[in-house]
Amino acid sequence: DAKTTQPNSMESNEEEPVHLPCNHSTISGTDYIHWYRQLPSQGPEYVIHGLTSNVNNRMASLAIAEDRKSSTLILHRATLRDAAVYYCILRTSGTYKYIFGTGTRLKVLA
Amino acid sequence: DVKVTQSSRYLVKRTGEKVFLECVQDMDHENMFWYRQDPGLGLRLIYFSYDVKMKEKGDIPEGYSVSREKKERFSLILESASTNQTSMYLCASSLNLGTGELFFGEGSRLTVL
Numbered sequence: 001d002a003k004t005t006q007p008n009s010m011e012s013n014e015e016e017p018v019h020l021p022c023n024h025s026t027i028s029g030t031d032y033i034h035w036y037r038q039l040p041s042q043g044p045e046y047v048i049h050g051l052t053s054n055v056n057n058r059m060a061s062l063a064i065a066e067d068r069k070s071s072t073l074i075l076h077r078a079t080l081r082d083a084a085v086y087y088c089i090l091r092t093s094g095t096y097k098y099i100f101g102t103g104t105r106l107k108v109l110a
Numbered sequence: 111d112v113k114v115t116q117s118s119r120y121l122v123k124r125t126g127e128k129v130f131l132e133c134v135q136d137m138d139h140e141n142m143f144w145y146r147q148d149p150g151l152g153l154r155l156i157y158f159s160y161d162v163k164m165k166e167k168g169d170i171p172e173g174y175s176v177s178r179e180k181k182e183r184f185s186l187i188l189e190s191a192s193t194n195q196t197s198m199y200l201c202a203s204s205l206n207l208g209t210g211e212l213f214f215g216e217g218s219r220l221t222v223l
Binding site: 032034036041042043044046047068087091092094095096097098100101102103 | 114141143145150151152153154155158160166200202207209211212213214215216217
């Protein structure tokens with residue numbers, strides 16, 4: 001199974017953009033890139049996902065490298081509520097296998 | 111609003127006890143999952159169910175069983191709890207394996223003494 005590598009932790013100032021990187025050098029052509037985040041004392045929640053093209057939604061943007069071996073989750077203006085563990089996950093289309101890593105703990109400074 | 115509800119947020123059990131963790135979703139989803147989450151290990155899949163009475167083993171099924179008698183309910187069973195099963199247990203559901211968005215419950219923190 002393809003794996004993802006993320007930094008253990010990152011810090012950001014409030015109101016500033018945050019770029020959370022993820023490496024997935026063994027990704028296959030049918031693997032979707034998903035991002036979830038887990039707020040304290042809660043289950044993970046879906047943020048965004050993509051296959052090849054960059055994606056935007058109301059929560060974040062996902063930038064996928066041309067060779068798909070890395071991706072970046074972009075929070076355009078971090079708020080204190082965005083402090084969470086962010087997971088970059090690969091999922092092969094049509095399967096139930098979501099490969100969770102240990103995530104990046106994002107700290108947002110007021 | 112979509113909802114996955116886990117019956118207990120916190121449980122304390124003794125070694126050897128039988129433990130039931132219940133999960134209910136109100137979204138008519140086909141797929142349901144049980145994960146456990148441990149520090150430094152991330153989320154690991156215990157079991158997956160893609161339909162009523164259908165299940166598949168995940169990465170760490172040993173010591174666990176599951177039951178899915180109704181579409182909305184997926185139960186995780188520890189036949190004889192052991193201390194190494196102390197963990198956070200997370201239930202999730204998804205509509206299908208196409209878009210694949212997972213909806214998680216809030217988790218059940220189990221302590222086995």
